[in-house]
Amino acid sequence: MRHLLLATVEDPHNPKSWSGTPFNMRKALERNFERVSVLSSGTPQKGLLDGALRMAWGRQKYPLWMTRTALKTYAKRLIKEVQEQRPDAVLCISSQHLIYAGALDVPVYMISDAPWMAYKQAYQAYETIPLLAPTYARLEADMAKGIAGVIYPTPWACNEAIRRFGVDTHKVHLLPFGANSHCVDSDERVSARVRQRKLNPLRFLFIGKDWERKGGPLAVDVVNTLNAQGVQASLDVIGCQPALETRDQSHVRVLGYLSPDKPEDRATMAAAFAEADFFLVPSHAECFGLVFAEAQSYGLPCIALNSQGIPGVVDDQTTGLLFDASTSAMHIAQRILALIQAPGAYQRMALAARMKFTRELNWATFGSRIRSLITSSSGQSHDNTPP
Structure with a gap:
């Protein structure tokens, strides 16, 4: 044929x-x-x-x-x-x-x-x-x-x-x-960066145009909960301009919409991926979620909800953590802490995320x-x- x-x-x-x-x-x-x-x-x-x-x-x-x-x-x-x-x-x-x-x-x-x-x-x-x-x-x-x-x-x-x-x-x-855009570095270079991550402070990345559907408020709650427990954590937001409470602004950096046609915006996006420890998009509705494939190309474990097609892109407890829609920010924060405190668990998940991209999501x-x-x-x- x-x-x-x-x-x-x-x-x-x-x-x-x-x-x-x-x-x-x-x-x-x-x-x-x-x-x-x-x-x-x-x-x-x-x-x-x-x-x-x-x-x-x-x-x-x-x-x-x-x-x-x-x-x-x-x-x-x-x-x-x-x-x-x-x-x-x-x-x-x-x-x-x-x-x-x-x-x-x-x-x-x-x-x-x-x-x-x-x-x-x-x-x-x-x-x-x-x-x-x-x-x-x-x-x-x-x-x-x-x-x-x-x-x-x-x-x-x-x-x-x-x-x-x-x-x-x-x-x-x-x-x-x-993934429609992805990390072009070799598996070896991505693996080396994963092993260099300090996870202190924790850096999370959120990408999405629809703040509510993509679970932006829950992402902010998770980061606030971690900080309230004495864990330094921050969230970069790309793709939208949400109205944030004053108390949230110290932990959340809003980068807004970044155009793939502008070299400076592409560089900012690539830096946000490279500097992050987790991809945090607890979307309430998602048929596939191409951005989860993109995140895994950078070796980022994904924190998301068990919504529609997401489990087909993110493997729960292997390339990320998936939660029911009713899960509280406190429970999500506790699971993240348990992951980073278990010896080698974070690195295994991050490397598995990159391998999923290499083998499937391309x-x-x-x-x-x-x-x-x-x-x-x-x-x-x-x-x-x-x-």
Whole structure:
């Protein structure tokens, strides 16, 4: 199998699109297939009825990409591209192109971070669920039954696909994404830095745009609790500008948004990773969490909640510590103290984190594994026409 068609509503040539995931995925595919054709579809123009409904309900309640008109347009584009390019297989990022595509006469795979409704329900406290969501979820489930396979980066997402789609387990494939930016140093250099960490004072790093969803208040509470127990600890915050209480400001340094396009911002980000002892992002909702992969590339143990896809990126008690959502800051602080006080325990966890990145959480590994997966296509009938 030499020629792969990659279809997406994102821009896989733009490293800023979806945090760089389609961009890095395309590059990984190009290293592993002789030819990769790309279909990148923007949102179709709205019809009069869709425009009126969008004005009545609002953009979040009535997104254009979810309308029947848009989905049929996506399908037509995919069908035309398959007919013209004649690929050996098709890989679609998310399901928009596939909902109404019907039989394509080639093996078709869909890859995403989670089944669409699983993602929306996980994030429902922070994002609006559109009016057309139940219909779209049903169409996605019907589509999944007719294609060669669906690919997700975490066990949680795979289990949600089996439960929601009703597909055979052999059609659901676990394949972690790679870190979109990462430490480029060798394993040996990262290991040497890990062994040089003094852990006194303790330095924690938080990265995220959504302060509440990412668990920023809990991260601050953990650092405050450690300081209250006589352990010097600080927290660097990147990606947002939270309003902090006066009592928190002595322990928290807010660096704000750092642009990957600016050399000085990239240097600041790299320094924050290099100077940290732990990556502390107790996110309440997370389908995957690419930043956990990035942190582990620096040999940082991750402190996080046992939320959705995070256990697929962070291995509890091996590359980090995971906690239930109801866990108190006091308990998290006590577990961190127990870790750093046990001889050799911190270093083993930090080195295991780096090894997880080296072996699993990188795009080179992704590329070779997805080629093996797609080239082993069973050749079954692939009819994804909705009933």
